Amino acid sequence: MRAMVVRRYGPPNVLEVEQLPDPQPKAGEVLIRVKAIGVNFADLLQRMGLYPGVPKPPFVPGLEIAGVIEKVADGLRQTEGERLGPGDAVIALTDCNAYAEWIVVPAKQVYQLPPGMRFEDAAAIAVNYLTAYHSMFVMGNLQPGDRILIHGAAGGVGVAAVQLAHGHKLVTFGTAGPTKQEFLRKIGVDHAIDYHKSDFVEVVRKFAPDGIEMVMDPIGGRSLARSRQCLGPTGRLVVFGLAEAAGTSGRRNLIRALKALVQTPRFHPLKLMSENLTVIGVSMGRLASRGALLRHEMAQIFRMYGEGKIRPVLAKTFPLDQAAAAHQFIHDRKNIGKVILSVR
Numbered sequence: 001m002r003a004m005v006v007r008r009y010g011p012p013n014v015l016e017v018e019q020l021p022d023p024q025p026k027a028g029e030v031l032i033r034v035k036a037i038g039v040n041f042a043d044l045l046q047r048m049g050l051y052p053g054v055p056k057p058p059f060v061p062g063l064e065i066a067g068v069i070e071k072v073a074d075g076l077r078q079t080e081g082e083r084l085g086p087g088d089a090v091i092a093l094t095d096c097n098a099y100a101e102w103i104v105v106p107a108k109q110v111y112q113l114p115p116g117m118r119f120e121d122a123a124a125i126a127v128n129y130l131t132a133y134h135s136m137f138v139m140g141n142l143q144p145g146d147r148i149l150i151h152g153a154a155g156g157v158g159v160a161a162v163q164l165a166h167g168h169k170l171v172t173f174g175t176a177g178p179t180k181q182e183f184l185r186k187i188g189v190d191h192a193i194d195y196h197k198s199d200f201v202e203v204v205r206k207f208a209p210d211g212i213e214m215v216m217d218p219i220g221g222r223s224l225a226r227s228r229q230c231l232g233p234t235g236r237l238v239v240f241g242l243a244e245a246a247g248t249s250g251r252r253n254l255i256r257a258l259k260a261l262v263q264t265p266r267f268h269p270l271k272l273m274s275e276n277l278t279v280i281g282v283s284m285g286r287l288a289s290r291g292a293l294l295r296h297e298m299a300q301i302f303r304m305y306g307e308g309k310i311r312p313v314l315a316k317t318f319p320l321d322q323a324a325a326a327h328q329f330i331h332d333r334k335n336i337g338k339v340i341l342s343v344r
């Protein structure tokens with residue numbers, strides 16, 4: 001099969017097309033013919049060797065795919081997931097190995113698509129919408145009327161969070177770069193913030209002097225301390241990324257990554273108690289194998305998709321063998337919404 005392989009940690013051009021042996025499913029696994037791959041910011045970090053638990057090169061990166069089941073391994077116990085069979089259109093979450101024509105995944109990480117969902121839409125749903133839904137409603141217990149600040153609101157997770165927020169009647173603050181402000185207004189962000197021009201803490205405090213209920217912060221480093229200043233009593237700070245470690249060049253810069261780590265604030269539990277604050281950590285990668293937990297959340301997301309309350313926004317689709325260009329596109333911060341790789 002054709003696959004994109006990271007030969008060494010580094011810039012986007014370390015991704016190379018290679019022919020690898022077709023994978024074979026073992027007990028409890030399914031073999032999927034991949035149609036579309038969701039490109040996540042985490043893939044960029046995997047390629048740079050900055051993602052927790054990333055394998056040593058050579059490896060095939062990528063965390064999510066949409067495709068069609070080719071084969072279900074003998075001895076698959078149906079309690080490990082849905083009743084799956086050859087020909088089913090599905091999405092799957094995986095630790096790695098998504099940038100390929102074929103993939104083998106444990107059945108419990110596979111979800112049947114609702115009828116009529118396009119593969120490209122499907123590949124844009126799992127990681128982004130699960131991360132947002134899990135943070136906001138499972139861990140964060142947000143209620144109608146609550147106020148949320150979404151960093152990177154024009155990106156993959158950001159758009160998902162904005163759409164879910166509207167479906168739950170939340171008030172939204174969203175940050176993005178200058179070229180994405182019009183888009184933020186178009187998708188209905190109540191308070192669009194160009195963080196190059198305005199201090200987001202000041203904007204939030206202007207409209208919510210006592211502070212808001214949630215900030216979703218995937219930037220990390222110094223940004224976390226500023227995000228915390230936006231929160232009022234009962235505020236929830238969702239920590240779910242360290243984009244600050246990546247930089248924009250796409251080159252692996254360990255000093256920059258270290259700086260972002262050092263600038264990450266420490267939260268003292270007694271201070272959290274006295275301020276009535278909650279810090280929520282979310283790592284979808286670590287939850288992907290917890291099938292039952294996520295299955296319920298995915299069902300809610302598919303229901304909202306069926307009701308037309310959520311629709312993935314696709315920034316651009318690249319062919320699989322142009323994965324390096326897809327990564328560069330995200331490093332350049334050109335994506336509005338989700339980047340997809342298609343497999344033909």
Ligand SMILES: NC(=O)c1ccc[n+]([C@@H]2O[C@H](COP(=O)([O-])OP(=O)(O)OC[C@H]3O[C@@H](n4cnc5c(N)ncnc54)[C@H](OP(=O)(O)O)[C@@H]3O)[C@@H](O)[C@H]2O)c1
Nearest residue numbers: 040041152155156157176177218240241243282283284333
């Ligand atoms: N923990 C989890 O389970 C989980 C799951 C999914 C994603 N994430 C994290 O969530 C973040 C968004 O992921 P995504 O895949 O949806 O990517 P994305 O938002 O589509 O792309 C990244 C965007 O983040 C914004 N950004 C702001 N500050 C940045 C910085 N210092 N460095 C790089 N980008 C910066 C940029 O938008 P502007 O130009 O508008 O600033 C950029 O376009 C990433 O940090 C990712 O690692 C975490």
